[in-house]
Amino acid sequence: MTPQHRHLHVNGITMHVAEQGEGPLVLLLHGFPESWYSWRHQIPAIAEAGYHVVAPDQRGYCATDAPSAVDQYTIMHLVGDVVALIDALGEKNAVVVGHDWGAPIAWCTAQLRPDLVRGVVGLSLPPARRGPVPPLVAAREEHGDDFYVLHFQEPGFAESWLGKDLATTFRGVFTGTEATDHEAAPSIDRDVTPGSVSAAKPSWITDADLAVIVDQYATKGFAGGLNWYRNIDRNWELMAPWQDALITPPALYVVGDRDNVRTFCRIPTLERMRALAPALRDVIEVPDCGHWTQQERPNEVNDAIVSFLRQLPPA
Incomplete structure (x- = not known):
């Protein structure tokens, strides 16, 4: 059996979903630059x-709507989409699982609406406290002006840079976070197309997979996902309460043991994570795994998620 596809009206937009199975609801939230296909x-x-x-x-x-205004991609919109999706599916609650950018959306949904979240799973990005200064200020001080998140703030540049050659871009993006140098934060050379230095396709993704992803991005491109980055400081302000x-x-x-997010996002200790998420059951480190956790090591991730789900009280 393969997933079924449909569109739902959610929080003022039309959202495409892939779904399968019956029983308690589990939502899977992808990161950047990904899709349901991850x-x-x-x-x-x-x-x-x-x-x-x-x-x-x-x-x-x-295949989901992409509002043109940058301020339509705040944390409140994104958590609101999850809340509205649960309702549109006719459910009262869900387990929310997120990877990369999807992880902070999952953590924040659990933080803001615990009444709707039976459990929460974060892949790659951990639960994190709101910092004392705007995140872009901290990023510039720690990583310098070439840090990729800072370049993503410029409307138009990253859309064009990433869109020059989609197949090469995705090969480069998916390979770039497999580096063994955990000390290096991702940076951007504006004169080099992503992946053009090393265009080798990672072993965990097939040619057919790459073709699907390229096709998904061929029409809409990267603007919507990049607008998430352009609300980072606005999100910091909105989360003050x-x-x-x-x-x-x-x-x-x-988290993968070779995920370079471990360093440049400064993953906190287990004790610090539990101070923020006191019901944190476990931290699982997936061996020989980079940033694209669920795609690189699907069996280990599947086992971890299903085991966690089975430990939860009945819905």
Whole structure:
């Protein structure tokens, strides 16, 4: 059986979802630059375990609407989309799983609406406290002006830079976070197309997979996903009322041992994570795994998620 596809009206936009299975709801939230397809290995496995699995293209991505205004991509819009999606699916709650950018959306949904979240799983990015200064200020001080997040703030540049050659871009993006040098934060050379230095395709993605991803991005491009980055400081302002608010639902954190996000995002200790998420059940380090966790090591990720789901109280 393969996932079924449909569109739902969610929080003022039309959202594309892929879904499979019956049972308690599990939402899978992708990161950048990805789509529902990044969960292709998880959807059937979790459905077979007895769950209704739904993986949306999130706001701005692929087959989901992409509002033109940058300020339509704040954390409140993105969490609001998750809340509205649960309702549109006719459910009262869900387990929310997120990878990369999807992880902070999952953590924040659990923080802001614990009444709707039976459990939360973050891949790559851990639960994190709101910092004392705007994130872009901190990023510039720590990583310098060539840090990729800072270049992403310029409307038009990153869209063009990433869109020059989609196949080469995705080969480069998916390879770039497999580096063994955990000390290096990703930077941008504006004169070099992503992936043009090393255009080798990573072993965990097939030619057919790459073709699907390129096709998904061929029409809409990267603007919607990049607008998430352009709200980073605005999100910091909006989250001020929830400073130090706890993430109370049962939680799991999964990270690859070769994920370079471990260093440049300064992943906190288990004790610090549990101070923010006191119901954190476990931290699972996936061996020989870079940043694209669920695509690189699907069996290990599937086992971790299903095991966590089975430990939760009945829906």
